[in-house]
Amino acid sequence: MITATRLGILEGAVSIAVNTLLFLLKFSVGRRIGSIAMIADAWHTLSDMLTSVVVILGFWVASTRADKRHPFGHGRAELIASVIIATLLGVVGFNFFSESATRLASRRSAEFSIMAVLIFGASAIIKEALARFSFWAGRRANAQSLAADGWHHRSDAAASLLIVAGAIFGLRWWWMDSVLGMGVSLLILYAALDILRSSASPLLGEAPDPDLENRLNTIVRKHVSPDSSVHHIHVHRYGNHSEVSFHVRMPPDMHLSESHDRITAVEKDVNSSLSMQATIHTEPLQQP
Ligand SMILES: [Zn+2]
Ligand SMILES: [Zn+2]
Ligand SMILES: [Zn+2]
Ligand SMILES: [Zn+2]
Known part of the structure; x- marks a missing residue:
């Protein structure tokens, strides 16, 4: 080609x-x-x-x-x-x-x-x-x-x-x-x-398209927990190279080393399925 x-x-x-x-x-x-x-x-x-x-x-x-x-x-x-x-x-x-x-x-x-x-x-x-x-x-x-x-x-x-x-x-x-x-x-x-x-x-610099939030939520729920979610998504495109950063709500009692492992898995998944370099900020899920 x-x-x-x-x-x-x-x-x-x-x-x-x-x-x-x-x-x-x-x-x-x-x-x-x-x-x-x-x-x-x-x-x-x-x-x-x-x-x-x-x-x-x-x-x-x-x-x-x-x-x-x-x-x-x-x-x-x-x-x-x-x-x-x-x-x-x-x-x-x-x-x-x-x-x-x-x-x-x-x-x-x-x-x-x-x-x-x-x-x-x-x-x-x-x-x-x-x-x-x-x-x-x-x-x-x-x-x-x-x-x-x-x-x-x-x-x-x-x-x-x-x-x-x-x-x-x-x-x-x-x-x-x-x-x-x-x-x-x-x-x-x-x-x-x-x-x-x-x-x-x-x-x-443009706002991310709404579909991206759904796809990131799917990835995060797969690797972190079913009630996790993403917000505050920033996308920066440089031709073939794209950077994405976003916030993830995590279970508040998760150990730091485990949450790091899971977030690393999310970053790898985002890279392989969306071809984007991810940088993620974590914060605790509000418990009812
Ligand atoms: Zn140069
Ligand atoms: Zn001419
Ligand atoms: Zn946030
Ligand atoms: Zn790390």
Whole structure:
């Protein structure tokens, strides 16, 4: 089975390779037909590689082992990469919106050229294919940063498609590509915000999901006593490594060495059945 790290680095490398080819194509054709818009888009395509470099760096750092300075590993690097990519995507959306608004205000529309329609049409199809590949890899690797890169590819596909639409329909409806452009940029901004929110939330630290309390209670009752229970659960996630701490109510007359044995058994069980490192605080059960 392909690991999440390999999948992430593969997505980044494929994106960089495809964007390099698109840059060379747009730049050389743009120079030949003297299209400033196409040359500008070529530079944009080159700048898209920055996002993919962040994807690769995020996965690479996340895959390195825990060290003295970072005893919980480096798993959160992938979330930090997602925050950076979402921020870059937000900048793309903002620029796209202001360009479209300026074009609408100055009543300009795209010029028609067969070559531009062909190049941008091909670019839209390739970028959408790249977006779908990234979304697929993101689901497989369970990685926000890949979905974020996918949204960037899709935003580029939409921008290329709008240039084609503007070139074909611009003669009849001069305002069409700028109005559609504003709509698409709002979608991009929404996607950026959504990714930012879902990758920042685990970095801030989240409440445990309610199901965890039930599972911990089952484990505690198995090893300690049927009327034991847990409360005050804290969960800290670091990519593949998770820490959990909680309080356990114990029979008050249990000897310290026996309670230590039982709590150690609980910690081992939590580790093997939930893959979490547990730290437990004990307190006496209130007797009626
Ligand atoms: Zn882009
Ligand atoms: Zn480190
Ligand atoms: Zn307590
Ligand atoms: Zn101990």
